[in-house]
Amino acid sequence: MSTTFTLRRSHAALWWPLQSEEGVVKFENKVVLGDHSNDMVTRHDQFEVKFSCAYSQPEVKTVALKIKDSSVVQTITAGDWSFTLNLKVYLDAGRTTLVEENTELQLDQKVWVALSTDDLDEKLVSIVTKSCWATSEDDKDAETKYELVVEGCPNKKDDSVEVTGNGVGVSNYFSFNMFQFTGQSTDVYLHCEVTLCVEEDCKPDCSGAEKRRRRRRALYPAPSSAFISMSWAQ
Template sequence: MNMTFSCAYPLIQTLSMPMGVQAEGGLISEELPAGQGTYQIRMIPYHDAQFTSPYDGQVQVEVNQQMYVAVDVEGVDRNQIATVLDNCWATPVNDSDYHIRWNLIMRECQNPDDGTVEVLQNGNGTTSYFSFRMFTFSGISDRIFLHCQVHLCLVQNGRCALSCDPGYRRRRRRSLDFYHSAANHHGSLRKLSNPDK
């Protein structure tokens, strides 16, 4: 017997984390739109480019030190779903809609105005990776708060990982390419004071 069916999912859903950085990263649990299960999104800051040493406790980073971030989704079929970072940005306060912000990732690619951002993996599995150099918002705060808008992509469509080559014009995906979207907000990263520098 063959059955044909279709599913409709909301394109955007915003989630907030009202807490600071935890040792193992921020964790958000979300029910799948069809009500058939849950998945978890974690944003985890790391010391190293190999993503083997996560920060333990409060994250304190020197200005211009490279910061490594993983965004991981658990509770989905890794053979069918890929995690895609749509947009990531920093604000000086724990408010993703705050009017002062700096874009790190825009439309799945690094901000062309910030040469320190590297999108290391995006749409090639259930974990996406990026890095940037630590900065502060001058005169406002010695902390930054990270926020990422993430969507889950059906691997079978074959369009989860797109090129970010300079001059590449990104096509807007049709809504059928989206499995589900959510925004993950991470706690603060604090600038280290170093009187020797």
């Protein structure tokens, strides 16, 4: 036996309440068909269909990273200069909260990396962070690397990088958002090349204008270059 419905005027009402329990996401829905010639009353049967769909709730994984040796101190001899270079990582722009070894950092979280020395007279010399880059292995010359600071300026391809105070004293810092290499080890190694400058104006030109080769060689004298590294991992 079959039943035939004749519908002259109809109205379909849809609701999508969302429920989540025990790892399952459930959508519930119903369709109501009826004559809405009068908003208060109806003289025709209403037809209601209820249905639902259930899906496994997507698993969201949170990656917590920890910086190994978040404070690195290295004694450097560069040319005629000898000084102690400090590299520290902070959680705030004011550089008041130091990242500790047990501090968990999330992907895309911003951190501030400060490089400084107490052994040099800023009236005579300035330190310039020439470049900083990350590798997936403990080798600053590794083939796979991600640049953060390039020729003293933020990498233009990464909007999260900012460089402050570079070449204007015996300390400077830069910031970037935490990351890890795609499809590789969770270990990330950060390397920075620091140089000394005895010029009156040591601040790198990050305006995008073409730099004169002679000025760049004077700003970054090869004998005064030094490297410092740190790392973080999951």
